[in-house]
Amino acid sequence: MKLIEPIVANTPEIAALRKDIHAHPELCFQEVRTADVVAAKLTEWGIPIHRGMGTTGVVGIVKAGTSSRALALRADMDALPMQEFNTFAHASQHAGKMHACGHDGHTAMLLAAAQHFAKHRNFDGTVYLVFQPAEEGGGGAREMIKDGLFEQFPVEAVFGMHNWPGMAAGTFAASAGPVMASSGLRSSSAGRARSAVPTFRTWSGTTDPWCSPW
Numbered sequence: 001m002k003l004i005e006p007i008v009a010n011t012p013e014i015a016a017l018r019k020d021i022h023a024h025p026e027l028c029f030q031e032v033r034t035a036d037v038v039a040a041k042l043t044e045w046g047i048p049i050h051r052g053m054g055t056t057g058v059v060g061i062v063k064a065g066t067s068s069r070a071l072a073l074r075a076d077m078d079a080l081p082m083q084e085f086n087t088f089a090h091a092s093q094h095a096g097k098m099h100a101c102g103h104d105g106h107t108a109m110l111l112a113a114a115q116h117f118a119k120h121r122n123f124d125g126t127v128y129l130v131f132q133p134a135e136e137g138g139g140g141a142r143e144m145i146k147d148g149l150f151e152q153f154p155v156e157a158v159f160g161m162h163n164w165p166g167m168a169a170g171t172f173a174a175s176a177g178p179v180m181a182s183s184g185l186r187s188s189s190a191g192r193a194r195s196a197v198p199t200f201r202t203w204s205g206t207t208d209p210w211c212s213p214w
């Protein structure tokens with residue numbers, strides 16, 4: 001994999017951000033501090049932001065050149081209701097909450113991309129950086145869409161990603177269709193079927209196991 005040198009050089013700053021977010025996990029639709037961190041960094045880097053979409057969602061806007069074409073990159077910000085037993089310095093400071101799914105990494109990675117785009121602007125068009133709440137079953141993507149995400153920020157495509165610990169470091173996998181556990185349709189224990197929009201991996205149901213146990 002060919003790495004982008006300026007991003008590699010900035011690893012310490014982004015790693016520190018990841019650890020800070022890891023130490024302060026917030027559950028779905030409660031990502032207030034995380035959204036504050038994201039908004040502060042985007043603003044520091046000169047990126048206009050829109051806040052409050054889907055409750056705590058943040059959208060950063062980076063433009064370059066003259067093209068009217070646009071795409072979005074998306075990351076999720078929420079943590080899981082789990083107790084962390086790690087003892088390293090950046091372990092969770094909130095009992096019963098943990099970034100066990102890696103969304104601290106997703107958020108930090110998208111911040112790194114945002115910083116790079118804003119600094120170099122070596123593209124033609126608009127990139128929206130979408131930081132969504134409540135990926136863990138809360139339907140945060142759906143809430144952002146209901147709040148007018150694509151009316152305010154129309155795009156040709158949205159690219160999302162999820163870490164996959166089983167894959168070797170330095171590798172990347174892509175699929176045209178659903179790939180994660182909650183993708184497609186499945187039956188819950190209560191007999192309700194749920195689905196996921198591949199790009200956003202969100203529930204179609206109105207309740208979820210983490211935000212409102214059932």
Ligand SMILES: [Zn+2]
Pocket residue numbers: 101102103135162
């Ligand atoms: Zn996840």
